[in-house]
Amino acid sequence: MKIRPSIRIYFLVAMLFAGTVTIGVLTVTAVRYFFSGMDTAMTEFFRSQVSELPLGNNNAPLQMDELTIAAKWEDLPQQIQQNWHADELELGQLHKKIEATAILSPPEFGYFVMKVVRNEEVRFISLVLDDLDANKRLNEEVPPFFYIILTGFAAIIFFAVVLIVVQRKISSPVEKLRDWAKSLDKDQLTQPVPNFHYSELNSLAGIIKSSLSSVQESLEREQRFLGYASHELRTPIAVTRTNSELLRKMITKQVAPEKQIEVVDRIERAVFTMTDLTETLLWLNRQEDKSLPSRxxxxxxxxxxxxxxxxxxxxxxxxxxxxxxxxxxxxxxxxxxxxxxxxxxxxxxxxxxxxxxxxxxxxxxxxxxxxxxxxxxxxxxxxxxxxxxxxxxxxxxxxxxxxxxxxxxxxxxxxxxxxxx
Known part of the structure; x- marks a missing residue:
């Protein structure tokens, strides 16, 4: 079954696609900026902690809950040493590893490490988050970036609803214009054009009415021409027919040629009359600003x-x-x-x-x-x-x-x- 093309469906699909893609791109961009902002905040936090917190005696590592600051790589937690090597770390660059079972659930663990220079001495700072059990993670609040994604979906739904409302607002006058155009007849052509709420539709309705009125006028002119022609040509046709029969009888009876010529003259006048009548009726029907030939x-x-x-x-x-x-x-x-x-x-x-x-x-x-x-x-x-x-x-x-x-x-x-x- 062949699908009939529809401007309404095409407009709806095209706008929904464009709006969904646009909102999706903006949502992904917002999520990326969210994580980028988190990384920037973590980086600045690590730098401030290294600058403000001194190490212990003999450069002993400083341990504060999950946060560790050390002068030696070997003093960092085993999870950090297992996932990175000291020579892999870029100076002042945050390195992280996060593992989550689902995008909308809290992570199972998260490892963060950074190499910083303080007073021309290298310091390592790390954060280990791996003590979250499953029940605790399920009971925690939804991650903040989830609201960004939720907002994106809500924006798509809102855009679709508004688009459908606008489409109906536009398509309703168009359908009224279609129904009005289909129902136009001779009587309605004399009535004023209805208001279809939009100037473009009103202009189109005026063009439709003007075109159909022109066609109707042409049809009426043709009908009048046929009526006038049949009415006016009756007499010369009757004269031609009657005199033709008379001429046939005169020829059969061998009537004097002078009498026959008189009958021929009457037939000839009737023919000229029909020609003049036809030209005059055509002139009247064309309604052109031209004069008829005079003699x-x-x-x-x-x-x-x-x-x-x-x-x-x-x-x-x-x-x-x-x-x-x-x-x-x-x-x-x-x-x-x-x-x-x-x-x-x-x-x-x-x-x-x-x-x-x-x-x-x-x-x-x-x-x-x-x-x-x-x-x-x-x-x-x-x-x-x-x-x-x-x-x-x-x-x-x-x-x-x-x-x-x-x-x-x-x-x-x-x-x-x-x-x-």
Missing amino acids: TIKVGELIKQIESELHYLLQEKKVDVSVNVDDSEMALPEGLCRIVITNLIRNAFQHTQHGEVSIEQSGSHFSIVNRNVNTSKTQDDLGFGLGLELTQRLIAQYGWQYQTTQANDGWRVEVVFDTAT
Whole structure:
């Protein structure tokens, strides 16, 4: 079974290892300095005793309990003579031999010897500790250096506890950030970022939200594009299909070529319309700060053409349509104009059941008024489908003027094509 790597476990193990090694080294160093200090103290004690205590008559050795001071090597205790030779001793250097059954128990014996010069005479001083029986050693207190080792172990345990607490303090907000990121959806992206207690985590949460919001916006733009495209391309596709069937019948019946050319022209216009619509929708979807290509068009002719293509929406309805346009020419993006005009006329035709629709255009001003007869006046008379949503977005993004007002039994929609945009 493969172990999955974890930052939390890696951090915990690494810090525990580093802390244990550091405390261990410091503990060993402290123990070494403890024994070094003991040796220094013993050395100074021996020197002071040799300097202060005189020997007996004829340089007889001085015996005080376990301490012996002598002028001759042979006067020292047998234990000292058995473990060292006089010529092995370095002047002023403490020599010792300690034997213990366990590191934390008192020693079984300890021998200390030192050669010192006093008044240009050599003196030997020794200390023999070998009368400790087992029961006495077991009843004695723990050696002082044991507390140094105990302190080291306590420091390691304390360090581990603090490390675990700190790790949990850090990992808890990280886990909350993970759970929050996993649960992000469209609704939560609109909510403010929670506080994860640490500025780095809050910054990371902001980056996550920003990235997902960007992805969500891109997805929504693609969905809108597909919806707009399917909505706007219905009419030119229907025109292309209908005229293609008509052209096939005309060819079969050998209708005059002039009539066939008229049908081909309608198909060609539908193809150009689909191209303009696609370019306009792509421009809207990209939301780039670029203008659509403009060309000189007669808005009046475009209105008549679109009204004729959408007239099928009035079948089986008692609706009178009046179209009043002029021959003025303007430099405008034709695809954008087609979408706006098509959706406004389609909306008026769809939401007028019995009454009249008035379409007017004069220069850059374009208006549509629909009136229903014997119907209740509701907000639905204007219509708020995908077509009007697209129309309002296009007009707002391109900077044209757009206004809707409620009229008698209907609505009035006005658009001003600002050629300076």
